[in-house]
Amino acid sequence: MHSLSFAAQITDFPGLSNSEFLQALTWDRSADAAVRAAATSGNVAAFTKAWQAHRRARDTGSTTGAACAERVLWSQQAYSEEAGLVRVIQQTRESNSKKNGSAAHRPVNKPAVNWSQRVGQLVTELTAAVGSAEPRAFALLASLELLAHSGHRLSVDQFFKLWRPTLTELLMWPTVIHEDPTVPKDVVLVEHGEIPFVGGLVFHDIANASNLVKSGRKVLAKELVDNTDTDGTPHADILPRLPLWLAPFVRSTLMMDRYQSGMWNAEQRQLFTNVIDRAVLLCRPDGRAALTNGLRLDSLPVLLAAVEILDLGLVGSTSDYLQAVQRAVAGKPPRRSRPMISTMPSNQSDWAKFALLRSDWSVEADSVAITHHQPLPQLDVTALGRSLIHGDWGLKLKLGDAVVELADEWSCVCWQSDPDADYIELQMAGPGKLRVERLVMLSRKERFLIVADSISGVSPAESSNVSKADAGRANPGAKKSSAPTKQRIEYESRLTLCEGLVGTCDGTTREGRITGKRLKSRMFPLGITQDRVNSTPHQLSMEGQDIVLKQVAEGEGLFAPLVFVWHPERTRVEATWRMLTVTEEGKVVGPDVAVGYRLKLGAYQLLISRGLKKTGNARACLGHHTRNETVIATFDSNGDVEPILMVE
Numbered sequence: 001m002h003s004l005s006f007a008a009q010i011t012d013f014p015g016l017s018n019s020e021f022l023q024a025l026t027w028d029r030s031a032d033a034a035v036r037a038a039a040t041s042g043n044v045a046a047f048t049k050a051w052q053a054h055r056r057a058r059d060t061g062s063t064t065g066a067a068c069a070e071r072v073l074w075s076q077q078a079y080s081e082e083a084g085l086v087r088v089i090q091q092t093r094e095s096n097s098k099k100n101g102s103a104a105h106r107p108v109n110k111p112a113v114n115w116s117q118r119v120g121q122l123v124t125e126l127t128a129a130v131g132s133a134e135p136r137a138f139a140l141l142a143s144l145e146l147l148a149h150s151g152h153r154l155s156v157d158q159f160f161k162l163w164r165p166t167l168t169e170l171l172m173w174p175t176v177i178h179e180d181p182t183v184p185k186d187v188v189l190v191e192h193g194e195i196p197f198v199g200g201l202v203f204h205d206i207a208n209a210s211n212l213v214k215s216g217r218k219v220l221a222k223e224l225v226d227n228t229d230t231d232g233t234p235h236a237d238i239l240p241r242l243p244l245w246l247a248p249f250v251r252s253t254l255m256m257d258r259y260q261s262g263m264w265n266a267e268q269r270q271l272f273t274n275v276i277d278r279a280v281l282l283c284r285p286d287g288r289a290a291l292t293n294g295l296r297l298d299s300l301p302v303l304l305a306a307v308e309i310l311d312l313g314l315v316g317s318t319s320d321y322l323q324a325v326q327r328a329v330a331g332k333p334p335r336r337s338r339p340m341i342s343t344m345p346s347n348q349s350d351w352a353k354f355a356l357l358r359s360d361w362s363v364e365a366d367s368v369a370i371t372h373h374q375p376l377p378q379l380d381v382t383a384l385g386r387s388l389i390h391g392d393w394g395l396k397l398k399l400g401d402a403v404v405e406l407a408d409e410w411s412c413v414c415w416q417s418d419p420d421a422d423y424i425e426l427q428m429a430g431p432g433k434l435r436v437e438r439l440v441m442l443s444r445k446e447r448f449l450i451v452a453d454s455i456s457g458v459s460p461a462e463s464s465n466v467s468k469a470d471a472g473r474a475n476p477g478a479k480k481s482s483a484p485t486k487q488r489i490e491y492e493s494r495l496t497l498c499e500g501l502v503g504t505c506d507g508t509t510r511e512g513r514i515t516g517k518r519l520k521s522r523m524f525p526l527g528i529t530q531d532r533v534n535s536t537p538h539q540l541s542m543e544g545q546d547i548v549l550k551q552v553a554e555g556e557g558l559f560a561p562l563v564f565v566w567h568p569e570r571t572r573v574e575a576t577w578r579m580l581t582v583t584e585e586g587k588v589v590g591p592d593v594a595v596g597y598r599l600k601l602g603a604y605q606l607l608i609s610r611g612l613k614k615t616g617n618a619r620a621c622l623g624h625h626t627r628n629e630t631v632i633a634t635f636d637s638n639g640d641v642e643p644i645l646m647v648e
Contacts, residue, residue, distance in 0.1 A: 069089055224271060372411075377410060449564040460484030519566065524599055
């Protein structure tokens with residue numbers, strides 16, 4: 001006599017009839033008596049009716065968005081090979097969402113189509129997919145969701161035709177995780193966390209199903225803790241696929257509430273709430289997730305389910321922003337509300353290698369999401385709520401004839417967030433005393449962004465390749481000198497414009513311009529002389545969608561700032577900029593020691609200064625004395641400097 005349960009993974013499944021299959025099942029002691037009796041007798045019809053009646057009586061959960069396995073579509077980009085099944089699920093959802101015509105509009109010879117008939121094709125597709133020789137995680141997950149939420153609404157034939165292969169596949173489902181760095185973490189979560197957990201809940205009446213639930217719960221809890229900071233900030237590794245990574249957690253939590261079976265303890269649930277809170281601010285006004293490297297991931301449905309259905313109790317600012325995004329996606333005007341004091345919308349995590357600079361909580365906010373866990377930091381910039389820049393922040397650096405190899409990751413050496421601006425500074429230490437710092441400052445009020453690279457600590461080049469003996473023979477009376485010469489520095493950075501934007505750098509000055517739908521921005525390469533009549537080795541140009549900034553210098557360092565301005569009142573005003581003289585103890589210092597720039601946009605003026613070499617003395621730039629390494633300031637009506645940012 002065969003005995004089937006979740007006590008051990010089954011690899012050699014016997015060929016049994018439906019009646020024999022039911023009779024071979026071992027049931028948990030808490031299983032419904034009518035279900036067990038029908039199974040023991042091998043009566044498929046009686047078993048189906050008993051199972052459905054039992055589920056119908058216990059059904060207290062919401063089926064919103066899950067009646068036809070719609071929630072599994074949150075993970076469709078993780079399983080691109082399942083495009084056919086995705087289409088069937090979408091067609092079934094659309095069919096059920098249409099209102100049935102009234103009897104007056106329906107021909108008398110055309111009977112009404114009931115719910116089980118509308119999902120008939122989906123059941124057929126899922127049955128074939130789950131019962132195939134190759135494991136198909138997406139299909140199994142969809143089948144479990146359909147059985148959990150709508151199994152009691154299927155016809156007797158439909159139910160058992162889907163129920164048996166789903167259980168059979170689950171009995172053979174591997175629970176051991178084999179480490180494979182090529183498999184995304186969200187796929188691991190689905191296959192080794194969500195499927196065992198949900199499968200154990202759906203088939204909890206089968207003996208030892210609790211083992212499956214515990215296995216899935218353990219994976220889900222571990223992945224949540226291992227991939228998030230203590231404040232809920234997800235690690236930069238998972239941000240490119242964040243909605244896909246969140247989907248298994250949200251679906252599993254919904255299923256936990258439906259079956260009233262715990263998964264999170266109080267500490268884990270709070271962490272999960274914090275993760276959703278952080279993820280909401282990475283949802284763009286169009287509903288898509290930031291930092292996805294071109295992958296079009298819609299995060300809005302996952303976040304709405306997490307916030308609205310799970311009642312996670314997020315802070316008011318977060319939930320209000322999510323509702324504003326929902327209205328924007330639906331094409332509705334924003335709600336008018338009184339301004340209120342909110343928590344700061346920005347955050348940064350050294351552990352997660354991530355920072356979010358953001359002006360406010362509105363859908364028209366300016367923002368910069370940045371990760372720095374790889375050799376090239378990645379940026380995702382929005383201006384006035386519209387996508388501006390995304391992708392790698394490219395960098396090429398050459399010292400003499402040697403190309404500087406970038407480190408594996410960058411460290412955050414400075415983070416400031418206040419009512420005026422958000423600022424982050426990343427650092428990469430090179431050979432010797434070489435330091436490369438990447439600076440990003442987003443104004444919270446004035447609609448501009450500064451991105452810059454600071455190169456310092458460059459070692460001098462060797463004076464000559466000619467030997468001392470040869471030099472002596474050529475000029476016997478000359479003094480021998482081994483003084484080093486200044487090193488040549490060649491620098492290049494790249495930023496990529498988002499789709500739909502056009503950049504140009506061919507105006508009468510070296511200013512660049514960006515245009516797109518309801519967005520205009522200007523670019524000012526302050527390290528390059530403004531007038532084109534003055535020749536220079538530096539260059540700001542467009543190569544396709546890439547903004548390319550090149551600068552050349554000699555000495556110990558280089559500073560390359562690029563300012564983006566999209567303030568509606570400053571997109572057309574006259575602009576001028578120039579390099580300023582910097583002095584120390586009354587003496588002018590070179591641009592490889594300290595630099596200063598002044599940008600004038602109509603009546604608004606900016607001062608930017610950066611020290612590239614440490615000193616114990618104050619330096620003066622345009623009459624402003626400071627010991628700070630970085631100063632970004634504006635001028636009041638009297639011409640006095642008003643600092644926006646000062647970094648020691």
